[in-house]
Amino acid sequence: MQIMLCAISNIASGNCSEDCKYCTQSAHVKTDIQKYRRKELSQIVLEAKMAKKNEALGFCLVTAGLGLDDEKLEYVCEAAKAVQKEVPNLLLIACNGMASVEQLKELKKAGIFSYNHNLETSKEFFPQICTTHTWESRFQTNLNAKEAGLMLCCGGIYGMGESEEDRLSFRKSLQELQPFSTPINFFIANENLKLQVPKLSADEALKIISDTKEALPNTVVMVAGGREVVLQERQYEIFKAGAGAIVIGDYLTTKGEEPSRDIVKLKEMGFTFASECH
16 A cells, blocks of 8 residues: 655744634734744755655745735745755645735645645534634635635644534535545644543544545545544554555644654565655
């Protein structure tokens, strides 16, 4: 079986105006994360080279904040062009919040292959985790990405206190969008966050993956944040459950599994790694 590996680069971190209860990058909470307006292009290229060395096909350029403005758009385009020049065989993904069709077309011109903008949860549950923007605005950005001709990457976070009905509603919304890939994140509590809920069990996490694949049979299910903490020694069971991709290395503000450990284990299990997107 061939699986897809993706890596992420947090190119603008922290000081986000939004009050998402699950996020340590929000300016509404005090955390000890690194905060910076922009990462040096040379550092982004270095991380892209390391991602490629670690068998990654996808490389995601992530910025904190509500969405794109002219300055941020120009910066992300510069970063995309710099990576493309030095590491031409990576598929570039951008994750920059709310964006118009015109802005997204500019990203595509700069070499972005896919746009990631997660719905996070159901329309019904969303107001309980964020009050500074609407679920509908997130959904619209996903429609904008498709209209701009970008491959869509859209998923969310499980284990924030949502009900089974919320999960079903969330998956129905994803079915409307039919994304190319859907990242599944598992919420991990942080003492500085307002959201304090019990951690999901491994069985529940694996069921979420299988339910997602059943709902979206033609979408690549990607397991991302929380994989190591929630699933622990069972984390490689995700592929039997329906996952076809994982994020390797570190996440936005938390440490991930050492890429070399993932790669060795996956090779031992007989997996090969996608080098192009079909």
